Amino acid sequence: MEQAKPATKTGNVFDWQVLRRLFKYVQPYKRVFYFLIFLTVATAALGTLRPFLIQQMVDVSIEQGDVAGLNKMFGLLLVLLTGHAIVSYLQTYFGGWLGQYIVRDIRVDLYQHILDLRLKFFDRTPIGQLVTRNISDVETLSDVFSEGLAAMIGDILQLVFIVSFMFYIDWRLTLISLSVIPPLLISTYVFKEKIKKSFQDVRTAVSSLNSFVQEHLTGMNVVQIFNNEAREQRKFEAINQEHTRANIRSVLYYSIYFPVAEVLAAAGVGLLVWYAAQGQIEGTISKGALIAFIMYNALFFRPIRQIADRFNTLQLGLVSTERLLKLLDSKEMIPDNGTYSPEQLRGDVQFEHAWFAYNDEDWVLRDVNFDIKAGQTYAFVGATGAGKTSIINLLSRFYEINQGTIRIDGHDLREYDLKDLRRHIGVVLQDVFLFAGTIRDNITLGKTDITDAQIWEAADLVGARRFIERLPGALDYAVMERGATLSVGQRQLISFVRAMVYQPRIIILDEATSSVDSETEELIQQAIEKLMQGRTSLVIAHRLSTIQKADQIIVLDKGEIKESGTHEELLRHQGFYANLYQMQYA
Incomplete structure (x- = not known):
């Protein structure tokens, strides 16, 4: 489970470094x-004028029997109320508008940053956690502007205006009204500290909940195949219970604080009425002043209670902000400093003394050397974990090599513009991922210059036209998430079409036929040969029948090259490859 982290680096909600970056x-x-x-200041000012006007109406117009003056003051009060309503509407609308547009921009930046992160980052970061950052945490930021910072400034300004009017009307009643402020401030401070910790726990619980649900929905078939529903349900209930406890703690603090604030506010009104009543009897305090102070008292305690709530909104927003900034500050991306961007590649590939490890010096590849000439086909075989897939990951720079050099056409991979490098490399994987969308979208991946004619030409080549035409809508057929409504073989065929329409100079086939039946394999084997014609091809396969025509077969074991040669040469050598061949065809 993700550990709770301090809200800010300083422990203070007003961490100016975080706020500065947010702004x-x-x-x-x-x-x-x-x-x-401006609207916030105007709302605070207009909201505090009402009691003063009412005091003037009572003490000046009503006490002196000035009907014309009373009507004039009443008209002024109506104008004031109308103006306050309009300004409040504008403040609420533009606060929400600003928050939503800022959320949009942050979410775009965050997603763009996630797209640039290296695969190593995703290997150790739960997807649900990233979903929480990009959805829930970003959404929380809108409240910082619509209900947090601006509203908090408005509440503070309103308090300043209220106290100013109160002192202007009667300083004695003001001191009586403010006598309950010290205990209220103490309770607010205690509440702030408690609720801050509870909000951190809530965000941590939400992240854990999202991670668990996302992972298990994705792997639901495994859960059901192994009858693991009951155990997974218990795990979910435990995580959900922690989420519930974190929320209940925040509810508890709210349920204690707000009644305390209400009692203190009521005590303040009671003291005010008791003292003002004596002044009224003695003639030292006017009726209008008493009425105005009762109204000011209600206005005074409302923003104080709201400030605590606004503070928590701001606190929650800044907790999310720091999480987002930490992700945005992540430098786990492949450096893209290369400028070499050729229009076309020949396709020469060289690995020179290549060493690679996913973690520290737990080497996956050890001093790997080979030289593929343009147009040649190299096949890689070996046991699981031998390092075959790591070679193709390094060639596409999904991971960075630790030692040695990888060259294409004589140029170090780091000299190439990263996107341009990958544009020239086509990859067909064993585990085909299809996005929710149409068949056309999954083939073109949004590239608008690929025509339907090119798609059908590639589909004819791999024998995919027949099954695509049978689908409702053909290329417009709606593929469900991860291609759930298509067979494994159909998904694989679509991946072949996708590779072909991009016309890469280097083609990588990673167990590309291991998931299809024998009939489908025979169908696409001819297409593979056509696809590899004139292209440099790197083929990884467990079925040795698919690589017998390769120009060179490299046998890997524990990250080292044990043997290399043609199919016939390796059989004559009677080594690792020959043993593997005999076991497969015994």
């Missing part, structure tokens, strides 16, 4: 932001 996203909308600040 970088405000810059494109600074006019709206300044307008929002």
